[in-house]
Amino acid sequence: MLPTEEYFGKLELVYSFFGAMPTGVSVSETGRIFVCFPRWGDDVKFTVAEIVGGQLKPYPNLETNLMNPSNITMSFISVQSVIADGRGTLWVLDTAAPNFSEPIKGGAKLVAVDLKTNTIRKVYTFAENVVLPTTYLNDVRFDFRVGQSGYAYITDSSSRGPGAIIVVNLENGNAFRRLHGANSTSPDPFFLPKVEGKILLNRIPYGTTSPFRLASDGIAISPDGRILFFCPLSSRHLYSISTEALRDIRIPDSNLHDYVRYWGEKGASDGMITDAKGNVYAGDYEHNSIRKILPNGIMATIAHDPRILWPDTFSIGPDQYLYFIVNQLHRQARFHYGKDLRQKPYSLLRIKIDEFPAPTF
Structure with a gap:
């Protein structure tokens, strides 16, 4: 042999999905598990x-998951990420861009759902100079230790902008774009992804192909809230920046790249997260793996398994x-x-890391 x-x-297998394809998962401080299914063409009932x-139970209810054109701010259109913040709130990031369309006007939003009452507490919508016609809201992290009510940081992973x-x-809901079109938030122009031994390209019927290009996607925040880690989806590189610099609008966006730190290659990642000790966990979708990046920059692979077929959130x-x-x-x-080559079920997996999540408050 x-x-x-x-x-x-x-x-360990936590759940098998035999219906629509999931992207996001979040586990609350009490152990409740939430998932989301963007409307990318599957039969998404919620x-x-x-x-x-x-x-699977629609959350917070089925009505909220049915798009209501007359009240799009209070109904979910196409949710990419859900984040339980550790203090009783589930945050829902609605792209309002089914099938990667231009976001429906007024539909892109960040929604706070009270986990005790299972009701929407607050909705944040965005101005047209924040959510652009090309914007795809991807993932979000929080820090409630700054400002009156805290700040959120969201990646725009646009494929065409x-x-x-x-x-x-x-x-107050005031939002603004930072590192707009910067190298660190843009696809690596030399990146050629290889997954399951094959080059990954956009391949539409009749033989037309184009490069796989998506901008800033993965995001994680340090336990003290001072450092934000991020990466483009079409890249193997890891970057970070001071959250203080991100919030400081006195620093022109054109100068903000001076505050960006490059951490080296970590593999091509979709989702990222940090634990309470400041370790960053990142997927490597080219190698069916999960990486752990220590605060000193040392990287290790903690899982390598043929079942890790595109680790997402x-x-x-x-x-x-x-x-x-x-x-x-x-x-x-x-x-x-x-031709759809996906094989059901999709999976929610877990691995013991013996660390707690990074605090947000």
């Missing part, structure tokens, strides 16, 4: 759900497990001349 590739990391008793970090003052639960969605994103029809 010939030698074979070594796989490692003790993965775009946000909670796993309750082994079943400038990437950016969107900064939101949660007290990460969350750290109060049980000290790292939870992550595996959704075979690279097997979608848009990469294979219109």
